[in-house]
């Protein structure tokens with residue numbers, strides 16, 4: 001089975017003057033979460049959305065996922081307006097627990113979407129074997145989620161999403177709840193998987209080092225309300241990246257001082 005997904009050039013994500021606002025229940029004032037956001041995400045790109053807590057990263061990601069409706073502006077994928085979730089996109093959440101079915105085994109969880117699509121059993125097994133090996137879970141197929149560590153659950157979630165072969169992976173702080181060592185190994189695995197599959201990844205984090213380890217570009221969001229993308233950093237380093245290299249540390253420092261100036265260091 002080929003690991004290279006057919007990512008069509010039609011999958012470019014175009015975001016133009018995008019707004020999300022809510023009306024305050026009593027006062028009736030319009031409260032902007034994000035305002036006039038502009039961003040183009042290329043096919044097969046690994047883009048990181050970096051910003052302080054509460055600035056609207058998840059809101060923007062959920063709008064791209066089709067879960068949250070826009071209040072104004074344009075959001076298209078391959079020229080088509082995003083107004084609902086689609087098979088071209090899949091979301092990986094921070095808490096794997098809420099997305100895995102506790103009564104299904106690891107393999108059954110990974111094969112769930114394929115079963116819904118009526119993929120024949122043999123093909124299903126071939127696909128789940130492939131992705132379970134990719135996320136280093138071979139040998140754990142018959143376990144239930146309660147028998148897994150946090151990192152393993154997150155791997156199951158990733159294998160399940162990958163087995164449905166979406167062109168676009170939307171990841172909302174997927175490693176935020178993991179301990180430092182597991183987090184580092186998951187970052188390495190994700191980076192390898194991305195290079196093998198050529199999917200578009202949009203990855204939300206407020207960790208500068210994580211952003212620099214993973215992203216080709218880092219889109220920095222300002223603190224809310226009415227958050228915007230204020231800067232885009234190109235990360236010029238090849239993969240796998242060395243967090244101890246002087247170039248890496250310099251860029252880390254540069255982005256950190258950006259937040260020090262604009263937010264008093266709060267990220």
Ligand SMILES: Nc1ncnc2c1ncn2[C@@H]1O[C@H](COP(=O)(O)OP(=O)(O)OP(=O)(O)O)[C@@H](O)[C@H]1O
Nearest residue numbers: 022033051052053054055056057058059060206224
């Ligand atoms: N349905 C809603 N109604 C009103 N306000 C909302 C709604 N959903 C989110 N918000 C507000 O939008 C802002 C941005 O939230 P969001 O979760 O997108 O931020 P975030 O950058 O992902 O935060 P974090 O890094 O802490 O997860 C917050 O102030 C939040 O309270």
